[in-house]
Amino acid sequence: MKTGRHLPYLFWGLAFGFIIARAGAVRFDFIRDMFLMRSFQLYGVIGGAIAVALPLFWWVSRRAGAGDARFKGLRWPHRRLTPGTLPGAAIFGLGWALTGTCPGPAVVQIGEGHWVALATVAGIFLGNLAYESAHRRWFHWRPDSCA
């Protein structure tokens, strides 16, 4: 049954959403104060996440590469730099500062009852549709898998 296969991801999402909500990463004022260098909080959250995950991922990739049975079938991702990677990042940065939210937190904000975030999420869907037609029409590169 498909639903049973997918259900764990609901709980993975719940856990991630709750951690970032409690970190303040879903708050407009926290994100604004990060960009204005008034608060270290979210630099600490992102930096702390990388500081913990980087050595652990390095260890996992090394063990998987050495044929460790625990990590059998685990595929290490390979992100490609496409002509869209950096311009897209710049456009995203603009939207991130305007709305004080990135894609995940926008969804959390709706759950928190901040109903204006419905406008943000509607915009994200519109932006995706716009990109799809723009890509078909003008961009000739193979898109990188969206992480």
Next chain:
Amino acid sequence: MYDIVFVQAWPWWVAGPLVGLYAVAFFAFARRNLGASSGFPAVLEALRGKDDPDRMDLANPDDPLALPSYPSDPAPRWRVWWLAGLLAAGALDWALGGRDGGSLDLPGFTETFRGLALWERMGILGLGGVLIGFGTRMSGGCTSGHAIFGVSQRQLPSLLATAVFFACGVATAFAIHFMVGA
């Protein structure tokens, strides 16, 4: 104690390492890479009635967790469920924290864009949302996919993208700050 856990924001030295542990656990146990932004195309594909491109159940019967088609799947269906989990997390945070939910504001948002009418503020959010959707799709990731997963996995494109969207975010925030003075 309840206050510290459910009402006040967790200090970065608690929340940051938790996010890092989550990332590695998700990769090791769910065997996938995470990114919130690609949940949106996954929802669109589901609405279009497309089949789930994630054919995990078809291959490698001796290892049910192995992912034959990973990571080239454009928008596997599990991302929709993961996104629904984010929605539930927001509701849980609202219920437990008892903060200012059920409002047409975000903390600090009206204060920053004071003097603007509600429809103008919603227009800013909608426009920003379009930029987020277009940009993340073009770039292939956002804060979670590029900054947290990509950088931790030593993916150079993700490191460069992270540098660019942080720089652009800082520049935009200061531009708003000097224009509206908040």
